[in-house]
Amino acid sequence: MRTPRLVLLALLVAVAPLGSAAKTEKLNGYAEFRRDGLIIVDGQRVRAGRATTFKGKAARSLDAIPLGYEVQVKGVRLADGTVLATEVEAKPNGTALFEADVRKATDEIEAIWLKDGVMFEPKADGGREIIGKTRDAGADVDRVRGIMDRLLPPYVDRGAIRVHVVDTKEWNAAAMGNGAVWVYSGLVNDLSDDELAIVLGHELAHYTHEHSRRGAKQSLLAQLLALGAVAAAEKIDNDAARTTAQVASLLTATAFMSGYSRDHEDQADRVGLRYTYEAGYDVRQGPRLWARFRDKYGNGDKVTNFFFGSHSRPSDRIRNIEHELAINYAQ
Numbered sequence: 147m148r149t150p151r152l153v154l155l156a157l158l159v160a161v162a163p164l165g166s167a168a169k170t171e172k173l174n175g176y177a178e179f180r181r182d183g184l185i186i187v188d189g190q191r192v193r194a195g196r197a198t199t200f201k202g203k204a205a206r207s208l209d210a211i212p213l214g215y216e217v218q219v220k221g222v223r224l225a226d227g228t229v230l231a232t233e234v235e236a237k238p239n240g241t242a243l244f245e246a247d248v249r250k251a252t253d254e255i256e257a258i259w260l261k262d263g264v265m266f267e268p269k270a271d272g273g274r275e276i277i278g279k280t281r282d283a284g285a286d287v288d289r290v291r292g293i294m295d296r297l298l299p300p301y302v303d304r305g306a307i308r309v310h311v312v313d314t315k316e317w318n319a320a321a322m323g324n325g326a327v328w329v330y331s332g333l334v335n336d337l338s339d340d341e342l343a344i345v346l347g348h349e350l351a352h353y354t355h356e357h358s359r360r361g362a363k364q365s366l367l368a369q370l371l372a373l374g375a376v377a378a379a380e381k382i383d384n385d386a387a388r389t390t391a392q393v394a395s396l397l398t399a400t401a402f403m404s405g406y407s408r409d410h411e412d413q414a415d416r417v418g419l420r421y422t423y424e425a426g427y428d429v430r431q432g433p434r435l436w437a438r439f440r441d442k443y444g445n446g447d448k449v450t451n452f453f454f455g456s457h458s459r460p461s462d463r464i465r466n467i468e469h470e471l472a473i474n475y476a477q
């Protein structure tokens with residue numbers, strides 16, 4: 147009777163806390179996938195045990211939590227990389243403060259960049275710093291769209307995301323709070339599908355985890371609301387006044403896109419890798435992809451790049467991603 151003993155041993159190894167002093171880990175995210183009695187939150191595999199307590203009225207078990215619900219988990223990391231929850235709180239993902247404002251402002255910017263056929267950043271003198279021509283159809287858009295469709299977690303409607311390509315050789319991508327994702331043609335031309343999936347997964351995570359809204363500084367929003375954004379500007383007869391109003395609201399919207407905190411960037415890396423993995427792309431390309439970014443743009447903090455973000459050094463991200471690969475994708 148050797149086999150049962152081996153199975154028992156394997157079970158004991160699987161549920162033993164990692165290291166002698168297992169510290170409590172906290173996960174903040176959404177129930178995104180369900181597999182083998184586990185749910186995925188914040189890119190991590192969460193399991194429940196007899197001692198797991200469920201807070202809130204929404205659910206009394208992991209099975210009862212609908213995908214897309216906002217979930218907070220406290221637990222300990224086990225040797226198999228899963229998180230054994232001590233406490234789970236789940237609630238519906240309702241409409242939060244500022245969500246409608248972020249959506250409206252970014253809808254307007256997206257419409258202008260597509261209508262004018264160029265992505266641009268406004269300059270203080272009222273001029274435009276052109277980033278590149280925008281495209282929302284054609285072979286490149288179809289390729290990016292095809293990868294994005296595979297990455298979408300099951301609770302996100304395909305129609306919630308729109309994909310646009312911007313013609314510039316730079317390597318960059320950005321997600322807006324309204325579901326618009328902009329990918330520079332430099333990335334489309336230079337990356338494999340696996341690498342593009344890692345970039346797009348990262349951007350998709352910014353959207354699904356509502357980083358624009360969560361990171362929105364109240365002062366920025368106050369400015370935005372005071373300006374009445376671009377829709378009001380369109381009704382202004384005077385050309386100069388209209389341009390000024392548009393520039394001001396554009397400045398605010400671009401600040402939303404590039405202002406993600408380090409925590410949000412790290413979460414986008416974790417969750418983006420999960421999307422990449424679940425879609426069947428090769429997550430092990432991650433460290434090499436970041437090394438390519440580092441070779442191209444350097445290792446400094448001051449690289450102005452939406453995808454780089456302004457707070458994380460590429461070498462730190464490579465280390466974080468290697469850690470994720472070890473705890474979640476080693477098998």
Ligand SMILES: [Zn+2]
Pocket residue numbers: 348352406411414452453454455
């Ligand atoms: Zn990012």
